[in-house]
Amino acid sequence: MAEVDYCIGIDPGPRSHGVVVVKPDYSTIEGMDLSTDELYATLQRLSVFSKVEVSCEWIQSYGMKVGKEVFETVFQIGRIYQSCPMRLIPRLDVKLHICGQARAKDANIRQALIDRFGPPGTKKNPGRTYGMRAHLWQALAVAVTAREILKTDHEWSPE
Numbered sequence: 001m002a003e004v005d006y007c008i009g010i011d012p013g014p015r016s017h018g019v020v021v022v023k024p025d026y027s028t029i030e031g032m033d034l035s036t037d038e039l040y041a042t043l044q045r046l047s048v049f050s051k052v053e054v055s056c057e058w059i060q061s062y063g064m065k066v067g068k069e070v071f072e073t074v075f076q077i078g079r080i081y082q083s084c085p086m087r088l089i090p091r092l093d094v095k096l097h098i099c100g101q102a103r104a105k106d107a108n109i110r111q112a113l114i115d116r117f118g119p120p121g122t123k124k125n126p127g128r129t130y131g132m133r134a135h136l137w138q139a140l141a142v143a144v145t146a147r148e149i150l151k152t153d154h155e156w157s158p159e
Contacts, residue, residue, distance in 0.1 A: 006046065009143025010039070010056040010080065011135040014072035017080070018135030022143050024053075026117065029128050031136035036076050043083040055146030056080060057138065058088035087146050094138075097145040110137040113144070 004024055011018035017039050020031045034042065046052050059074055077088070095104040098112045113129065114120070121127035132140065 003051065004053040005050040006052045007143045007147050008043070008046070008052055008054045009139040009141070009146065010054070010086075011138035011142060012056055012073050012077050012080065013135065014069045014076060017076070018137075018139040020132075020136055020139040020143050022140070022147075024147065026128070026144075029117065029132075029140065031132050031139065033136075036079050039080055040083045043080070047084045052084070053146065054084055054086035055089050055142050056086055057094065057142050058090045060090045060092065089142055089146055093149070094141045094145045097149055098141045106138065109141050113137060113140055116144075 007022045007024055009020045009022070016033050016035055018031065019034050019039060019042075020029060022029045043052075043054060047054075056077060058077070059070060080086070081088070092102055095102055095109065098104070099108050104112075117129050118127045120129045120132055122130075129140070
């Protein structure tokens, strides 16, 4: 694996994104919610000053009808993709890597990450994942998956 200063995982949304920045050895884990414009600026700034590995959850079709929010999220992923090179990793790959099964839900992914990195802790005694909530757990799972697996057949690439 290439040497990098930071690994960034993104759980995209139609209006805001869960973003987790981690050191490659997972010694530091920091999560934040950012708008697309904030994320775009942050990625451009980080890529100038640091070697970063960016990964974003990619949406795949499973034959089900989808609503407006899914299309808005895909549009936002495209905007984010313009800011810097990144891997687009399908949720299926994240589930398989983190939990070992395709049927894993958000709660299973969260628990697997807590088992791995320890409990979030409290304000007085914070753990490595202190402050993680909602889609930040999914962003952390994306960063961990991207860091630990080579490209799969499921990943999307414009090439």
